Amino acid sequence: MTTSPQQVDYSKSLKLPRTGFPMRANLPSREPGWVQRWLTEQVYETLLAKRRAADAPTYIVHLGPPYANGNFHLGHTLAYGLKDTIVRHKFLSGFASPYVPGWDCHGLPIEWKIEQELIAAGKTKRDLSVTELRDRCRAYARQWMEVQQAEWQRMGVLADWARPYRTMDRANEAGIVHCLGQLVQRGMVYNKLRSTLWAPVEETALAEAEIEYQEDYKSTAVYVALELVDRPNEYLVIWTTTPWTLPANRAVAAKADEEYALITVKERKFYVANHLAEKFYSTCFVEEPLLRLDFPKFIGSQLVGLTYHHPLYADRTGTVYHGDHVTTDSGTGLVHIAPAHGAEDFALGQAHGLELACPVNGSGRYEAYVEEGLPAGLTLAGRSVLDKQVIRDICATLERNGSLLHSSSYTHKYPLSWRSKAPVIFRTTHQWFIDLDEATVPETGKSIRSSALDLIHARSGNRGVHWQPENGENRIGAMIAGRPDWCISRQRAWGVPITIMVDKATGEPLTDPAVWAHLEALVARKGIDAWDTRLSGKEAELFPQGWLQAHGKTPNDFTYVRDILDVWFDSGTTWHHVVKADSAAGQRFHRTDGKRVADVYEEGSDQHRGWFHSSLLTSVALTGDAPYESVVTHGFVVDGQGRKFSKSLGNGVTPGELLDKYGMDIIRLWVGSSDYAEEVRYSPAHMEAAADQYRAIRNALRWVLGNLPEGGGEITTVAESALPELERYILHRLGTVLAEARAHYDAFAFHQGVRTLQTFINTELSNLYFDVRKDTLYCDRADSPARMACVYALEQIFRGLATHLAPIIPFTTDEAWRSRYGEGACVHLEEYAKGPNVAEPSGFEDLLGLRNAANIKIEELRATGAVGANTEVSLTYPKELEGFFSTELIRLVCNVSAATAGTELKVTKHSGHKCPRCWRYYNTLEASGLCTRCEDVVNG
């Protein structure tokens, strides 16, 4: 023998792991290919058809449509990743889970963008017809939907990409008209005055978001004395920075518990808040001697009920009321109330039945009737309220009749229109509302509000909505309980028109179902622009054929509402025309289990105010029931310190950057490891941690694949009775862990499920089972019973892990699945693999305890330099364990070369010889230098 056994390379005789599943994932470059592949293979369609064919129960995750404007941000990635995980989980659980993407298209943000483009081109929206403006909005939305769809699909989202919904689709718009019509027919829609922020230049109401503030706006501030009725020479003093609203004065507000002083100046006496008396006096009577300092004091409630003469209209009086909003940090503590010109004024006016109608028209000019009763010399009709000369004229008149105590220029913050930069005014306008309290929902016999609250809180025998997290119940409950009626009208172009026709004779909206059905069909056919036939004198088209004649009416007998619907009405009714109508037609959402329209609505927690809220109200109003069984919410993405992302902090990151650097599966693993119920933290370190986790999972899968046949190769099933204890143990653990993970998934606690799987992979597979079984897998004969049992176990482990990780990391798991079962396979067409039901071998925990104790001893021995690998170790274990476990099992689990029973636990360096093939130590080797087992495999 010239060659020593040690020099022979036996590695070629081993069955080392081999797989085409690479260690490095290259997710950023490879994931897009998977996206295309899934689309080409129609995985979604195939899966849904497969479940339907099996008569699977339906589970509907209904999507809150993203707004078709701008690129997706990390919040979208979180939201859509999460929803995709839910959908995949349900499919894997055996449900048919139709998931349809969609977009919210109408509304202000897009209309703004178009206006900005017009302004940039030196035009305004008046240069376009409503139809042309809408066409531009439509094109703009379409363009962003394409961008977002690509970003969305890149996430690997399993959905009906062939047929998304868009709120601007005609069928959808017709559905919206239908819902509006139902509300009108149910008597739930009414019209009333409301205080609005109004832009005189654009002649439109503005949303709060359309306002910007000028810090140093200059107004004329005036102190005005209002003489009390029946108390000559006693005056209330008001202070205002908008003298143009004085003609609309109807009342004065005082604070009931505030102290007021009565100041005497010459023969006149003035009521002002005690706090502000000195300031008032020094401002208005610079040259007058102060006659007395010990002013009589009154509390506000003593002033309430007094009446005073209007400073401009001789024949008009006003009354003092208590006002909560009255403050004494400026002015006089007595507040001029013009209900037409301010939110608080309006509320006070409404509470006390004051005149609410606005004496200022849409272009900010006084109505003609304002002039009646004014003192001679003051003309206001047709003049702009923001005209400085108008202010001067009013002041001059007040001066003449002695009401004006003081006027001066006053610099303060004032709202301007976002577009024109011109000042805005408060104005009451007619708006449409959904009545939450007065109208009755036929199905419940209660108001919309109380019906909704019953559902939110599971009261009155209702099957309540399941809120997750639970506090969603409190949150939306408080909102629904406290909100005012829903104002659904907007003075805009880009939206679904409020197709209400008001009968001029009665002032009531037309409720004839035939008319509404006609309108719905009209919009379905021609889109929302059909309503604009009113602009071209074709109003007759809005009525069914012959309807006008049959009712003895002409188009002129009606007024046609020009407003559009609040965009929240669009998304708030998708349950109806996207899901319910489709289900009723036996289409993709089809369900027959009697459950609500959708199983779950999942969105950010801000949607308690938004989509959950609007959807609940419309659904309750129209059906008496909620549109969803469960509402699940996630928190917002915040930075590593828990602070929100903002441009000023510069802590933002785009999904694109993360996709390019890490890939979607790692992003999804980051989300999948976070408790999304509260804020989800993001920082580069978080992504690195996710990448580390990912590598561990991937390597475990890779090692398993390396020990299994590739491309669909069969493995032999091993009966439980034939399984070694170690396999029985690990398969029992597999079954337990998979069930546990799935229970977490069912509760939408994905991060707990992921953690369960991860811990199993790290602590029980990598650390224990894989490590222990390497010897068997690598060195045994291919057909040794131990090896076959191990391969069988690995197959079960693989199937279980791959399917249970599939909702979290769909790219990686499908890649692994196809590596194992061939390119024709797809993990996403599978159901969860539960693993065989194997009973736990008894006492295994003691064995693992022994292993831990042994490891500590071995580590001590290793520290002395006596041994390196565990295979160099010989173990003595306490006799007491004999009979419970075989010596071989103990040797195996402790991963040492030899084990013998002795008095106590002891580890020593093995004194025998190392087999050059399996590296285990034996007391004696065969003539070839190999151990008996290896000799048999190599030469036998």
Add this chain to the structure above:
RNA sequence: GGGCUAAUAGCUCAGUUGGUUAGAGCACUGUGUUGAUAACGCAGGGGUCGUAAGUUCGAGUCUUACUUGGCCCA
């Protein structure tokens, strides 16, 4: 200012109805291996549970206040 909510090791999370020395994974440190190798094994060091009071024989776990965050309103 109001509603809802959170705060446990460097990170992500567990901690049942209050009950012995607060757990896990990752990260970190040391070390072994080099037949999962841009991998894997073994061991170890890190929290007194945001702060302060209170209830209780006993509190991370109940109460109150405060601090610092988040979402939604005003």
